[in-house]
Amino acid sequence: MAVLGATGAVGQAFIRLLVDHPWFELTELAASERSAGKPYGDAAHWLGGELPAHVARMTVRACEPDAVRAELVFSALDSGAAGPVEQAFAQAGRWVVSNAKNHRMDADVPLVIAEVNPDHLALLDGQRSTRGWSGGIVTNGNCSTIALVSAIAPLHRRFGIRRAVVATMQAVSGAGYPGVPSLDALGNVVPYIKDEEEKIEEETRKFLGALSNGAVTPASCVLGAHCNRVPVENGHTVCVSLELEQRATPEEARTALRDWRGAEASRGLPSSPERPVVLRDEPDRPQPRRDVDTGRGMSTVVGRVRDDPVLGLRLVAMAHNVIRGAAGSAVQNAELLLATGRMERP
Secondary structure: OEEEOOOOHHHHHHHHHHOOOOOOOOOEEEEOOOOOOOEHHHHOOOOOOOOOHHHHHOEEEEOOOOOOOOOEEEEOOOHHHHHHHHHHHHHOOOEEEEOOOOOOOOOOOOEOOOOOOHHHHHHHHHHHHHHOOOOEEEEOOOHHHHHHHHHHHHHHHHHOEEEEEEEEEEOHHHHOOOOOOHHHHOOOOEOOOOOHHHHHHHHHHHHOOEEEOOEEEOOOOEEEEEEEEOOOOOOEEEEEEEEEOOOOOHHHHHHHHHHOOOOHHHOOOOOOOOOOEEEOOOOOOOOHHHHOOOOOOOOEEEEEEEEEOOOEEEEEEEEOOOHHHHHHHHHHHHHHHHHOOOOOOO
């Protein structure tokens, strides 16, 4: 497999997750024209840990199907470039598992969290048939949306969600590298992140929607979101108040969260945590500094489940935005493609 956009922060996260993956072999790295042709170690400003020597020696390729031969490509491309590039790879017969926003809301493109809606992969049948592709595109969601949906899906499945008000406190790493200028971030809260509120409101309804007759009907719940950038390195925190279709006590909600193991198809995948949702009972958890690496960064940590005087129920959720919210979810989606037989082993 290959990584497109390999020199950026999310591209580097893909490399760290894939370099010793039990199912996939990292064979190619691709990036922009200014990086193509260079050794990866010279092209990338490596952000964490030791860059594996064999990766540093790999020659960066252009993000073109003629230059990249891998059957499976992970896209960490910026949204300004991702749309047509991903389509070109799918048309050329490649499986594209994308972290970019460009195709998430396309009616025939699966937007998937493996534990929540693996059945939405069936959209690939119509996608490939209608577009005439021998490959296909699968997407994961926005990093804050994944944290939210991972936490509320168990409640939606058990009780139904009618309305939700969401406030996020999003880590600076969510802005990529170099990200937010230090004098804007330190000791500050920035109450605006471009397009984030719209992504939460739209993507959540698709994630929680029902698949029928080859199409997804979005969930009928109504959401309002406030998104804030805060001086935290990794870990998006989400405060949410919920009005449920079927009223539930905090203890009933905690039981639903505690019992949740996710869809059967997601269990046993190399990237799947033992518990996709980890419930904390302490009054001051979750906290990014203490909880962000739970489940190797793939678990969503939930706490403060309690009554809400306006909507009925409220809670706090936190997930690693680079792993659970980006590269890790994409890798898990590729594992799901392989485990369900949609992508054959070579």
